[in-house]
Amino acid sequence: MEKLKYALFTGCTAKQSTPEQMMSTMAVANKLGIELVELTEASCCGASHLQDYDDFLSLVLNARNIAYAEKHGLTMVTICNTCQLNTAMTKHRLDNNEELKAKVNEKLAEVGLEYKGTSPVTHFLYAIIDDFGLDKLKEMVVTPLSQFNIAPFYGCHNIRPSELQNETHKSAENPYNPTSLDDLIIACGGMNVDYDEKNKCCGFHAELQSPHTAAALTGNAIAGAMDNNADWMVTPCPLCHLKLDTQADHASEAIGREVELPVLHMQQMVGLALGCTPAELGLKHHVTKVDFV
Amino acid sequence: MSTEHKITTQNVNFKVFRFNADEDYLPYYEDYNMEVTSEEVVLDILNRIKWDHDGSFSYRRSCRHGICGACAIKVNGRSTLACKESMNDMIDLFGNELTIEPLSKKRAIKDMIIDKADFWDKHAAVQPYLVAEIDEAPTSENLVSPEEENALDDADLCIQCGACHYACPAVEHNEDFFGPAAFAAAYRFSADVRDHSETRLADVNEEKQGVWDCVKCFECAEACPKEINPIGKITKLHQMAFQEGIAKNNVAVRHAVGFKKSIVKNGVLDEGGLVLYSEGPAIVKHIPVALKMFSKGKIVPPWGITKSENLDEIKKLVKSSSTAKF
Numbered sequence: 001m002e003k004l005k006y007a008l009f010t011g012c013t014a015k016q017s018t019p020e021q022m023m024s025t026m027a028v029a030n031k032l033g034i035e036l037v038e039l040t041e042a043s044c045c046g047a048s049h050l051q052d053y054d055d056f057l058s059l060v061l062n063a064r065n066i067a068y069a070e071k072h073g074l075t076m077v078t079i080c081n082t083c084q085l086n087t088a089m090t091k092h093r094l095d096n097n098e099e100l101k102a103k104v105n106e107k108l109a110e111v112g113l114e115y116k117g118t119s120p121v122t123h124f125l126y127a128i129i130d131d132f133g134l135d136k137l138k139e140m141v142v143t144p145l146s147q148f149n150i151a152p153f154y155g156c157h158n159i160r161p162s163e164l165q166n167e168t169h170k171s172a173e174n175p176y177n178p179t180s181l182d183d184l185i186i187a188c189g190g191m192n193v194d195y196d197e198k199n200k201c202c203g204f205h206a207e208l209q210s211p212h213t214a215a216a217l218t219g220n221a222i223a224g225a226m227d228n229n230a231d232w233m234v235t236p237c238p239l240c241h242l243k244l245d246t247q248a249d250h251a252s253e254a255i256g257r258e259v260e261l262p263v264l265h266m267q268q269m270v271g272l273a274l275g276c277t278p279a280e281l282g283l284k285h286h287v288t289k290v291d292f293v
Numbered sequence: 294m295s296t297e298h299k300i301t302t303q304n305v306n307f308k309v310f311r312f313n314a315d316e317d318y319l320p321y322y323e324d325y326n327m328e329v330t331s332e333e334v335v336l337d338i339l340n341r342i343k344w345d346h347d348g349s350f351s352y353r354r355s356c357r358h359g360i361c362g363a364c365a366i367k368v369n370g371r372s373t374l375a376c377k378e379s380m381n382d383m384i385d386l387f388g389n390e391l392t393i394e395p396l397s398k399k400r401a402i403k404d405m406i407i408d409k410a411d412f413w414d415k416h417a418a419v420q421p422y423l424v425a426e427i428d429e430a431p432t433s434e435n436l437v438s439p440e441e442e443n444a445l446d447d448a449d450l451c452i453q454c455g456a457c458h459y460a461c462p463a464v465e466h467n468e469d470f471f472g473p474a475a476f477a478a479a480y481r482f483s484a485d486v487r488d489h490s491e492t493r494l495a496d497v498n499e500e501k502q503g504v505w506d507c508v509k510c511f512e513c514a515e516a517c518p519k520e521i522n523p524i525g526k527i528t529k530l531h532q533m534a535f536q537e538g539i540a541k542n543n544v545a546v547r548h549a550v551g552f553k554k555s556i557v558k559n560g561v562l563d564e565g566g567l568v569l570y571s572e573g574p575a576i577v578k579h580i581p582v583a584l585k586m587f588s589k590g591k592i593v594p595p596w597g598i599t600k601s602e603n604l605d606e607i608k609k610l611v612k613s614s615s616t617a618k619f
Contacts, residue, residue, distance in 0.1 A: 012562035016593045017586065041602045044562040048509050050552040052531035054617040060610055061556065107614045111606040160511035161522075174386055175515055176371040196370070201462050201510035208571050209545035210506040213466040217508065246582055246591070287585050 004131055006077035007069035007119070008036040009087065011238070012044050014079060018238040020282025024267035025079050025124065027280040031140070031271070032132060036077070039068050045086035047239075048157070048205060056103075062090035063104045063115040070119045077127050079267070081237035082205075084123045085157035088168045091121055122169060123158055125236040125266055129180055130170040134187040142275040144189025148232065148292070150269070151193040151225035151261070152181035153244065155237030156201050175199060181236065184266065188273035197224035202243040212254055218243045219255035231292060232262040234269045241265055246287040262290045301331045303384060309342065310394040311350075312401045320401060322392075323347075329380050336364055336375035338393070339405070352405035359518065362454030366405050367394045372456035372516035396459035412455045415471045419479040419497060424490035441486045448481035448526050450519045457513035457523050469502040473513035473523030476504055480526035483533060495539050497530055504530045505545035535617045547571045550619045557611045560601020565592060 014022040029036050042065040044050075051058040066087060069076035078084040094101040095117045105114055122130070128137065159165060159175040166172040173180055178199050182192040202221055203214030222244060225233050235241050241263055243251075248260040263286070264272075271281045272293065283290045305327055312320035325342055336354060343350040353363040357376045364375040369387040383391060393405075400407040457473040458464055464472040471479075479497045482488050497503050504527045513523040531549065534540040548571040555563045565583075569576050586592050601607055 012564065015561065015599055016564045017591045019590060041560075041606075043560040043601050043607050044552060044556050046552050046556075047562070049549045050556075052528055053535060053549040053619065054553065054615055055528075055532060056616045057553065057611065057614045060614040061607070064606070064610065107610060110613055111603075111609055113606070156510040156512075161514045176369060177387060201508050201512070203462075203508055205509040206463065206506055208548050208568070209500070209543075210463065210467060210508070213463055213470075213506065213508065216466045217462055246586055250582075285589050285591060287589055287591070 003033060003035060004127070005035040005037065005074060006127060007072045007074040008038045009042050009045075009065060009069070009076055009078050009083055010038060011078065011080040011083040012047075013238040013242065017242055018265070018285070020285040021079060021238045021241070021265045021267065023280065023282040024265055024271050024276070027276045028267045028271045028274065031274040031276065032128070032137070034127070034132065037072055037074060039065065039076070041068050045083045048082050048086060051086075058086070059090055059093065059100070060104050060107045062087055063094060064108060064111075064113055066091060066119055066121065067108060067113045067115045069121075070116050074119060075127075076119050076121045077124050078121065079124045079236075080239065081123065081155040081157035082239055084121070085164070087121045088164055091117065092164055092167065120168070123236060125158065125180060125184065126169045126171060128270070129183065134183055137270070138187045141187070141189055141273045143273055145185075145269070145273055146189045146191075148190045149193050149228075149230050150185045150190040151195060151228065151230035151233045152185060152198050153202070153221060153225070153233050153235040153240055153263070154178050154181055154199050155235055155240040158236055159199060181234065181266065184270070185234065188269055190269075193225060193228045193230040195224040195228040195230070197221040202240040204239040204243045207243070207247075211250070214243070215247060215250040215254035218247050219251035219257075219259055222248065222251060222259040222261050223255060223257065225261055226259060230261060232264060232290075234264045234266055236266040238265065244288075248288055260288055262286065262288050262292065264290065302328045303331075303389060305329045305380070305384065305389045305391060307338065307342075308390070308392045309350075309404075310392075310398065310401070311404055313404075314402050320398065329384070331381050333380045334376055335366070335368060335373060335378045335380060335383065335393075338380065339364075339366075339375055351403040360452055362452035365396055365454035365456045365518070367396055368392070370394075372396060372460045372518075374454060374456070374518040377518055396455055400459075407459075409455055411468070412453075412458050412472070412474065415458075415475040415502075416453065416478055418502075419471060419475045419482075420490050420493045421475075421478040421482065423482060423485060423488050424493070425487050426489065435487065437486060444484045444486075445481055446484070446525065446529070447519075447521050448477050448484065450521055451477050451481070452519060454518065456516040456518055460512040460516035462510060462512065463506050463508050467506055470506050471497060471502045471504075473527065476530060477521055477523045477526045480530055483530070494530070494533055494537055498534045498539060498541065500541075500543060500545070505543075532617070535619060540619060544571050544573075544575070546619065547573075553611065553615070557608055559598055560604050560607045561598065563595055563598055566595055
C-alpha cells in the first residue's frame with residue numbers, strides 16, 4: 001500500500017486544553033506509518049458557535065483552512081468532531097452552491113487563495129477505518145486490550161447530521177446505531193460496551209449558558225457506561241473528552257450520584273494497543289486519573 | 294408494470310412498550326413475533342398488534358399520509374412517523390429485533406399515547422401565526438415573491454408531530470426550553486415578509502427558554518420526518534437576533550461573538566480568553582475546574598498560544614468578510 005499522507009487540521013484544543021490528544025495523534029500516526037502535514041496556517045473553525053453570529057465569516061475562514069489542504073494536494077484530516085462538522089459542512093455548502101462559492105472565493109482572492117473543492121475532509125477515526133483498514137491495524141496490535149470493557153462515546157458531530165456524514169465518509173454510519181468506534185475497540189482487542197448514551201450529546205456546547213443541562217448530559221453518559229460495566233470510555237472528540245474527563249464533579253452533582261470513569265482519546269486507545277508508552281500518549285494530562293495502565 | 298416487484302417476508306421480534314397510567318405502577322414490554330412483509334410500514338405493525346393480538350393496545354393515528362403528525366413514535370430510539378416509515382428500512386437499520394416506544398416514555402398515558410401538552414404550550418408561546426395589519430378591504434392581492442417564500446427554508450412544512458421535540462436533550466433537561474419544533478415555527482413566521490411581530494424574536498432569545506440553550510447535537514435534524522432541519526432554523530434565529538439588533542449582552546451571545554475576537558487576534562482560539570470574555574466576573578465559578586486542568590498542563594496562558602501562521606491573512610479576511618455586528 002502506498003504511504004498514507006494527510007493534511008492535519010489540529011483544531012484549537014489539541015494545542016491547548018488537550019495536549020495529550022496532539023501527542024497521541026502523532027504517536028499513532030508514526031506507528032501506523034501515516035504522514036501528517038500540519039496545517040499551521042489554519043484558524044479556529046468557529047466551533048459551531050461563530051456561524052450563529054456571522055455565517056459568512058465562518059464560511060470564509062473554514063474555506064481558507066480547506067484551501068491550504070488543497071494547496072498540498074492532500075485530503076484534510078481532522079481530530080475533533082466539531083472541526084469535522086464545521087469543515088465538512090462548509091465544504092458541502094460550497095460544493096453545492098456555485099454562487100456562494102464564488103462569493104467566498106472573491107474574499108479568499110484578496111489573500112491570494114482559492115477554494116476549489118478538491119480536498120476531501122475526514123476525521124482521523126475514519127481515516128484509520130476507511131483508508132488504513134482495521135484488518136491491518138489488528139495485525140499491528142502488540143498489547144491487545146483484552147482485559148478491558150471499553151465504552152465508546154461517539155460524539156454528535158461525527159455521526160449527525162447523517163446526510164453530511166454519509167457524503168463525507170466511506171463507512172456510512174447509522175447515527176442511531178453507530179459502529180465505527182466499536183469496531184476500533186474490537187480491533188484493539190478490547191470488549192466494546194453497549195449502552196444507551198453512546199451516541200448521545202455530552203453537553204459541551206451549552207456548558208457556559210446552560211450548565212445544568214450540560215452537566216446532566218455528561219453525567220448520564222458516564223453513568224450509562226458505568227452501569228454497563230465499562231472500565232473506561234473512549235471518544236474521537238476532544239470536546240467530549242473535556243466534558244467527560246474534567247467535569248465529573250459537576251456531572252455527579254447534576255444527576256445526584258457519584259460518577260467518574262477514565263476517558264481516553266481514540267488515538268490513545270489505539271496507541272496503547274500498538275505499544276506506545278503512557279508518556280508518548282500524554283496520559284498524565286488527564287484530570288480523571290488513568291489508573292489502569 | 295414493466296419491472297417485477299416481489300414481496301418478501303421476514304420474521305421480526307417486536308418489543309413493545311406497554312403502560313396504562315390509570316392502572317399500571319410501572320411500564321413493561323410485551324413481545325410480539327410477526328412475519329413482516331416488505332410492503333408494510335410501521336403503522337401496519339401497530340394496527341396488527343391491536344387487531345390481531347390485543348385490542349387494548351393504544352396509539353394515535355389519523356391520516357396515514359404523513360401529514361397529520363399523529364403517529365410519531367420511536368423505533369429503537371429513532372423518532373419516526375409510523376405511517377411513513379417502511380419496515381424494510383427499519384430492519385435494514387436495526388435488524389430483526391425492534392423496540393417500539395412512545396416519543397417520550399416519561400409522558401406516556403397509554404402505550405404509544407403521550408401527553409403532548411408541553412409541546413403545544415411551547416408551540417403556542419412563539420406566536421405561531423402571522424402578526425400583521427390586515428387591510429379588511431384590500432384592492433389588490435398581497436403577493437409574496439418566490440424568493441421571499443424561499444426564505445422560509447421549508448419551515449412551513451412542519452406537521453407538529455413532536456418527533457424533534459422529544460428527541461431534544463435540552464428539552465429533556467430544561468423544562469423551560471421551547472424546543473426545536475417551536476423554534477422552527479418561530480422562524481417560519483419571523484422570516485415571513487408579511488409578519489410584523491415585535492415580540493417573537495425577543496421571546497425566543499430569552500435566556501430561560503430561548504435558542505441559546507441549544508446543545509447543538511443535531512438530534513432534531515435527524516428526527517424530523519419532513520427533513521425541515523430544525524437546528525438550521527435555530528441557527529437562523531441566532532443570526533436574526535444580531536441582524537435585528539436585539540441580541541442581549543449575555544454569556545451565550547458573548548460566547549458566539551468571542552470566537553471572532555479570538556480569531557482576529559490569534560487565528561486560533563484563546564480558550565481561556567473566550568471563557569473570560571463570555572463569563573465576565575462570573576468566571577470565578579470555573580476556578581476549581583481550571584485549577585485541576587492547570588495542574589495537568591491543560592491550560593495555556595495567553596502569551597503561550599501558538600498563533601496561526603499567515604495571521605495577517607486571517608485579520609484581513611475578518612475585516613473584509615464580516616457581516617454581523619454586536
